[in-house]
Amino acid sequence: MDKRIWAVGGGKGGTGKSFVAASLGLHLASLDRDIVLVDLDLGAPNLHTLLGVKSSHPDLGDFLTGRVASLEEAASPTPWGGLRIVRGTENILFVANMNHYRKLRLLRQIRQLRARNVILDLGTGSAYNTLDFFLSANPGVVVITPEPTAIENAYLFLKSCIMRVLKLYMDHYKIPDLHRKMLDQIEKNSQSLYAFFRSLIDSDRSYGTILYRALRGFRPCLVMNRCRDERDVLLGRSVADVARRYLLIDMKYLGSVPNDDQVQASLRGLRPFVLEHRDSAAARAIRQMSEELAYSIEFTQRTPAEIRLPDT
Amino acid sequence: MIKRVEDWNYYELLNLERTASQDEIWESYQGALATYQPGSLAVYSLVTEEERALILKRIQEAFQTLRDPKTRKDYDLALLKRAPYYAPKAAFRKSIGKMEIDEAPPKKGRWSWLKRVFPRRKAAVDLRPPEDQ
Numbered sequence: 001m002d003k004r005i006w007a008v009g010g011g012k013g014g015t016g017k018s019f020v021a022a023s024l025g026l027h028l029a030s031l032d033r034d035i036v037l038v039d040l041d042l043g044a045p046n047l048h049t050l051l052g053v054k055s056s057h058p059d060l061g062d063f064l065t066g067r068v069a070s071l072e073e074a075a076s077p078t079p080w081g082g083l084r085i086v087r088g089t090e091n092i093l094f095v096a097n098m099n100h101y102r103k104l105r106l107l108r109q110i111r112q113l114r115a116r117n118v119i120l121d122l123g124t125g126s127a128y129n130t131l132d133f134f135l136s137a138n139p140g141v142v143v144i145t146p147e148p149t150a151i152e153n154a155y156l157f158l159k160s161c162i163m164r165v166l167k168l169y170m171d172h173y174k175i176p177d178l179h180r181k182m183l184d185q186i187e188k189n190s191q192s193l194y195a196f197f198r199s200l201i202d203s204d205r206s207y208g209t210i211l212y213r214a215l216r217g218f219r220p221c222l223v224m225n226r227c228r229d230e231r232d233v234l235l236g237r238s239v240a241d242v243a244r245r246y247l248l249i250d251m252k253y254l255g256s257v258p259n260d261d262q263v264q265a266s267l268r269g270l271r272p273f274v275l276e277h278r279d280s281a282a283a284r285a286i287r288q289m290s291e292e293l294a295y296s297i298e299f300t301q302r303t304p305a306e307i308r309l310p311d312t
Numbered sequence: 313m314i315k316r317v318e319d320w321n322y323y324e325l326l327n328l329e330r331t332a333s334q335d336e337i338w339e340s341y342q343g344a345l346a347t348y349q350p351g352s353l354a355v356y357s358l359v360t361e362e363e364r365a366l367i368l369k370r371i372q373e374a375f376q377t378l379r380d381p382k383t384r385k386d387y388d389l390a391l392l393k394r395a396p397y398y399a400p401k402a403a404f405r406k407s408i409g410k411m412e413i414d415e416a417p418p419k420k421g422r423w424s425w426l427k428r429v430f431p432r433r434k435a436a437v438d439l440r441p442p443e444d445q
Contacts, residue, residue: 152357238347238354246358
């Protein structure tokens with residue numbers, strides 16, 4: 001089966017990651033696709049609330065504590081066709097601090113889910129767990145709003161992803177300490193990414209090529225949520241362009257979602273917005289984005305970056 | 313290819329194809345101005361003020377050059393001259409048989425040496441004068 005895993009993330013909270021994830025899932029389910037939404041916002045899960053799902057079915061916490069053997073058993077059905085959801089847990093505390101082996105097991109189980117599409121709804125911040133879930137998807141979708149705080153955190157999130165990719169490849173290829181020191185300089189912001197690659201390629205061309213290819217394999221998408229006017233739409237394009245130039249990544253601007261006050265009203269009524277207001281501009285934008293993700297040749301033929309997690 | 317901001321040519325700077333029309337140049341210029349103008353949110357926390365000012369200056373230079381067909385033509389010619397020259401490698405030398413490519417380096421090996429020492433006999437040239445009509 002041709003499985004597709006998408007992750008919806010971004011550094012800042014409240015930008016609408018869960019809204020975008022839920023809406024993408026609902027629209028693709030309406031196209032007769034089998035979808036599993038996984039709430040990986042481990043510290044503050046609320047994807048099920050956006051969908052208005054209440055059930056006593058096992059959730060992610062039950063899988064992580066071993067009460068159910070597989071993640072498949074934790075995926076509960078919803079009233080919307082082929083859409084299932086793995087709810088985040090609210091009963092078990094400190095799940096967010098899962099150790100490395102639990103994370104690897106969870107990633108394996110996500111890949112083994114019996115569904116053609118899996119959408120991961122990630123939490124805020126740039127913790128290793130969040131980054132690894134984001135990097136396991138193809139493509140990862142970064143959701144921002146037209147505010148400096150959201151843009152600042154999105155850049156930080158992307159830089160953290162880049163550092164994570166480079167470190168994983170350095171560990172895998174056992175690249176010497178000299179290059180590790182260079183990487184530390186980037187983290188301390190005393191050297192730009194361009195200068196790092198330039199000096200790396202000058203000192204060892206083969207390592208430079210490996211790492212640059214690894215970086216170009218990281219191809220996230222950008223969604224600008226809550227756009228109020230044309231300037232906000234253009235700002236989304238500008239952010240993707242600046243990320244392409246300064247972070248050297250192949251970032252695609254997926255689109256913008258117009259601001260709609262009805263989203264809050266739907267949320268208060270525990271009803272999914274895209275089903276309640278099908279003809280709104282926001283719902284149309286979500287439909288367009290999900291169809292592009294699902295059917296565009298650019299996305300279907302994208303090969304994921306090969307990420308090997310270290311075993312230690 | 314990794315390039316510094318200073319090394320981007322005007323087309324790369326404005327995200328344009330070499331064949332871009334005047335309308336496309338104007339549109340890209342407006343987009344680039346919006347991205348790198350003072351106080352732009354797009355560069356917030358990622359690009360320093362000096363870098364932003366530098367790239368904005370180059371964007372204006374790029375637009376001034378590309379909007380005038382004459383200066384654009386001169387610039388295109390200068391770009392062509394700066395483009396690296398890759399010598400032809402004549403990869404299809406064997407398959408094309410009789411067509412020999414002058415730039416192809418001489419082949420090494422015993423068989424090539426034999427062919428050089430004992431060149432193929434050329435067809436006899438008819439030196440007789442043309443018959444009177």
